[in-house]
Amino acid sequence: MNKQEVYDYLKKRGLWHEISEHRAVYNMEEMAAVALPYPEADAKNLFVRDDKRRNYYLITVQGSKRVNLKEFRQKHHTRPLSFASEEELRSILGLIPGAVTPLGVLNDTERRVQVFLDEAFFEAPGLIGVHPNDNTATVWLRTEDLAAVIREHGNQVQLL
DSSP: OOHHHHHHHHHHHTEEEEEEEEOOOOSHHHHHTTTTTTGGBEEEOOOOOOOOTEEEEEEEETTTTTOOOOHHHHHTTTEEEEEEEHHHHHIOOOOOOOOOOGGGGOOOOTTOOEEEEEEEGGGGEEEEEEEESSTTTEEEEHHHHHHHHHHHTTEEEEEO
């Protein structure tokens, strides 16, 4: 799904969402320079894989947080982790670097990616801001709706 297809999908499903169009951003530092309506709900996304390239994980946390992959590995009993390659990002999620988003799993036809969502996104007001498979916009959703969309697609969702 491209950006417009994501918007159409959300509308067809009747899910509340707001869209913030902005210049292309490739990292959280660039994102911090963009005026957003819900900056506390902006998400940072990491697409990682294990050393055997068998298991893929999308880790989504609040933008101000850091992710310790060694700690994640120990807590979730994974093999050693590293960032997935640009080629893996394109082939599995249909995304480019800088546009990583949980909505990318809608392009994961084999349901290979396990999604981990920061439990802080479920606290009031329960919103999350993610790219709509394109880094020129942020779409704001209810976190519960995002988790439901991912699960209905067939990918696993876990809280962290």
